[in-house]
Amino acid sequence: MLWGVSGPLFLLDYLAAVAGALVVALAIRSLTGWRTRGEPPSTVELAYLNDRAGLACQVGLAALHRVGAVRRGELSTLSVDGPPPPGSAPLVRALHAALRRPQTWAAALADPAVARALRRMVGRLVRDGWLLTPAQRRRMAVGTLPLFGVAAVGVTRLVDSAVEGRTAGGPASVAGLLLCCLATALAGWWLCEVPEIGVVARRLLRRQRRAHAELAPERRPAWSERGTDELLTAMALFGPRPLLAVDPRLAELVGVDADRTRPAAQAPAGRR
Structure with a gap:
């Protein structure tokens, strides 16, 4: 032969x-995770689909910050003063509970209640088809x-x-x-590099970014004139940079790097 x-x-x-x-590999990739069920992802869940647990927790903290509940303390610690926003997502409530006593952001992320809230959120996203199961990811890898x-x-x-x-x-x-x-x-x-999110989730993120293009960091929105929902949506879809504009010191405490999150159009000429 x-x-x-x-x-x-x-x-x-x-x-x-x-x-x-190639047709076989791409067909398996396109058809895996093409169907979802249940409610559409919330803002915090969109943040997880976009950039996993770190961004989801930053969006949760921004929700607390917008109601004036977050306080900065000594030695890079954070705490909360007052109740969480009404109807908060479970992850936001877990972060609020973790910050009832002053602690660093890393310690808050390691809190058992926060970890449980993240696991439950991931379980819901997997169950409803927004995140791929290990079996689905293996199927996509085998397709290559x-x-x-x-x-x-x-x-x-x-x-x-x-x-x-x-x-x-x-x-x-x-x-x-x-x-x-x-x-x-x-x-x-x-x-072989299989994504964690399904094709429907990727399409949802693209649609949402187009629908909220005016909130993209390169458009430089005036956050003092924007509501909380718009701020959280911008963070969930485009990353944590809006928090830098709202409260640079808080953003630094929760790990937002101004250089890494700078829009490409505004980056210095020598950087890539």
Whole structure:
């Protein structure tokens, strides 16, 4: 099978096999996690889908800050004074309970009640299909195996031809096959990096970012004129930078890096 065709014809067959394997991998990737159920994610849950637990907790603290409940203390500690906002998400209430006594942000994140709230939130997102289960992620990874199989066939032809003295075609065919094998292996490796969120969740984040484009950091919204919901939505969709504009010292205490969160259009010329 490997040696019964000429170099150019084998290369065409190889490209057809790559196309088929790529279609299989992309189809599995697109169809895994395409259906959800239950209520749409809340703002805190959107933050988790966007950038996991760290951003979700920062959004929760911003909710407490907007009602004036957060106090900064000595030695980089935080505490709360007053009740949480009415109808707060469980994670916000857990953060409020953890900060009833002054402690650092790292200690608050390690609080058992906060960890339980995060686990329950993740369980709800997995149950409703917004986050992928381990089995779904394995299925997506397995879907890339045909790409590696096709690449192995091409490498086998090249190596066996070199060892056994058989012809794999002219220099152009050999170089083309070598490049195609490399590209196929790289595509398989790239597709092996399976996302934690399903395709519906990714589409939801894109829709929400388009719908709230005016809240993007590069638009420089005037947060003094914006409501709490808009601030929390901006953080959930675009990252924690809005908290820097509202309270830079608090943002620094909860790990918001001004340089890393700077919009690309505003970054210094020497940075990437």
